[in-house]
Amino acid sequence: MSYPWHGRAAAMSGNAWARAASDIGCKEAAIRAVWEVEAAGFGFRSDGSLQRRFEPHCFPAQHWGQIGFAPGGLVPWRASLKVASAERERMFSVAYQIAPEAALDATSWGGPQILGSNAEACGYASALEMVRDMAQGEDRHLAAFVLLIRSWGLDSALRARDWKRFATRYNGPGQPEVYARKIEAAYRRHSGGTRSPAVLRRGDQGAEVKRLQQALGLPSDGVFGPATDSALRRFQAERGLTVDGMAGANTWDALKSAGTARPAIQKTPGDALVERGVDWLAKGGAGAAATAGLGKAAEKVPDGAVAVASYGAVVIALVVAAVLILGWARRCGLV
Structure with missing residues (x-):
């Protein structure tokens, strides 16, 4: 049986990123950064089929029992997050047999993981048309991503590097600051270390x-x-x-x-880690337990941070140095 998510599966062409950036009017590093953080990172699976993620809570509720989705006391989208990959794939197979178009609508597709129900915002007549087109190659994925960004009015956010606004619209209101810091980290990596200024608008203070x-x-x-x-x-x-x-x-x-404008700089997860370490030192923290705690904090920093390991190493080195200096000061009766 032939499925619409199987096609030529062509890799991204060399100038696709430059074209996308030109269409949006942003830096190439900006479109690469949001793709890296918000997208799946790759367009096709090892078998050549289009990358996909079925979202059972987006499938018509009257069919949940048939696909084996039972949120219980959880909000449906939270229950959906808990579904393991293999089970998610099984649910998709069953859902596609029950209601093909609804199953395609309830699935995130390709590199940018665009939900099928958003196909029209990407210029397609239906999720089926989008899936068939994206199955041909990753250039189509990026083109759809650009159209979605422009359709949702997020092109201005990319030009301004307003990562928080981008993340709030693209991911919803849940933890946009976390995604914004990830995107800033990715932007710095793709731009050769350029840091983005804080974005200000009417109503801001400070x-x-x-x-x-x-x-x-x-x-x-x-x-x-x-x-x-x-x-x-x-x-x-x-x-x-x-x-x-x-x-x-x-x-x-x-x-x-x-003139002499000095904008504040947007933060990355690594910056936040360093700030926590500096704050810890400022409060007089010391001891192996605290040092170990910072180490665990470094392990929890999400993927996409720029040189997080280096930041963590610097923080831990500062903590160790502070502990040694504090011990010396105490021995000398200075504290």
Whole structure:
């Protein structure tokens, strides 16, 4: 039997990433970063079939019993997360026999793991059409990903490197900060170490907003209100930037070239680990148990962090040094 998820399975062409970045108007490193974190990472399985992940909670509820999906007391999407890969594949096979189109709709497909029910946002008439097209090669996966990004209005987020907004829309409201830090880590790796500035918009408050106001020549009260919004939009228009009232990567670059703007930098999981270590030292933490705890924290840092192992090693080295210095100070009666 021939299935629509079997096709030519061609690998990504050499200039596909550059084309995608040009279509969106973002850095190539930005599209590579979100693909790495948000996508499956590869488009096809070892047997040449299209990569897929069945989401049982997205299949019509009246058929859950037939496929063996029983959420129990859990919210359906949480119960779906607990389904093992082999069982998920079995459920998909049964679901496809019961309602093929619904099964395709309830499955995430290809490298970008686009849910079949989002096929129309990618320019396809149906999930079946999307699956057949994506089965031909990974260039089609990336093209669909670009269309989805633009359809959802996330192209501006990529241009601004507003990872949190991107992650919130792409993944939902669950832990967007975690995904944002992963994407920033991936961006730094793909861009040769370039760090992204914090993205600011109306309603934000704090020291980062003060930096923006100072760069715009405004009184720095730390509140991104109507005056800051108007001044920012005026600056964007004068510089030929997208006038969106949002201080993202391109706007910060223009502000830096026009003066002495010093934007805050977005963090990665490794940065967060270092901050925890520095905070631990500042609070006088010491001892082998605490050192071991930092080691375990390093092990839990998600994939995609830039040089997490190096960061962890630096933190642990700092902790060990602090413990030795503290011991010496105590022996000398200094503390």
